[in-house]
Amino acid sequence: MITMDDIIREGNPILRTVAEEVPLPPSEEDKATLKEMLEFLKNSQDDEIAAKYNLRAGIGLAAPQIGLKKRMIALYLTDEKDKLHEYALFNPKIVSHSVEETYLESGEGCLSVDRDVPGYVPRFSRVKVSAIDINNKPVVLKLRGLPAIAIQHEIDHLNGIMFYDRINKEDPYKVPEKATTER
Numbered sequence: 001m002i003t004m005d006d007i008i009r010e011g012n013p014i015l016r017t018v019a020e021e022v023p024l025p026p027s028e029e030d031k032a033t034l035k036e037m038l039e040f041l042k043n044s045q046d047d048e049i050a051a052k053y054n055l056r057a058g059i060g061l062a063a064p065q066i067g068l069k070k071r072m073i074a075l076y077l078t079d080e081k082d083k084l085h086e087y088a089l090f091n092p093k094i095v096s097h098s099v100e101e102t103y104l105e106s107g108e109g110c111l112s113v114d115r116d117v118p119g120y121v122p123r124f125s126r127v128k129v130s131a132i133d134i135n136n137k138p139v140v141l142k143l144r145g146l147p148a149i150a151i152q153h154e155i156d157h158l159n160g161i162m163f164y165d166r167i168n169k170e171d172p173y174k175v176p177e178k179a180t181t182e183r
């Protein structure tokens, strides 16, 4: 199982590389890895398992965070309407997005960043993402709210971008002009 020992921390150059597309159909090994990434998220949100293995709770994970320069991400979270968003995706791509921006009022964190970095992280309010699922089926996701924020955070990891790269350097709490607040 994936534990915090497997999570690459900032300073490791892997987090600053552009990950490679996964050749399709995905190999058994890549499918097993993607399943393990999703399993990690579920474990990290299970109080007992998280305490037993000292896991930090995460709603998303990108393959570079476990040292793999491959375009694979997993998401496991519920949105404000209590809908579960459980995704294990190969080669995700934002195909369109709103002009409108949003940001988490609490700011963002990252399993690869062992420190608080305060400030608003501007994200597109709504995104349309195309990807290949674990069964090699094409999927198109239209997301808003926390799921939209989370998938943008993960796709950023595939492009070597950390959440704090997007915080306004002069004024971290400057509200992005096209923004609505995500609480």
Ligand SMILES: OCN(O)CCCc1ccccc1
Residues within 6 Å of the ligand: 058, 059, 060, 061, 062, 065, 104, 107, 108, 109, 110, 111, 112, 149, 150, 153, 154, 157
């Ligand atoms: O890359 C995933 N990860 O570091 C876990 C935290 C993910 C995350 C945290 C806040 C807002 C969006 C996404």
Ligand code: NI
Residues within 6 Å of the ligand: 109, 110, 111, 112, 153, 157
């Ligand atoms: Ni992260």
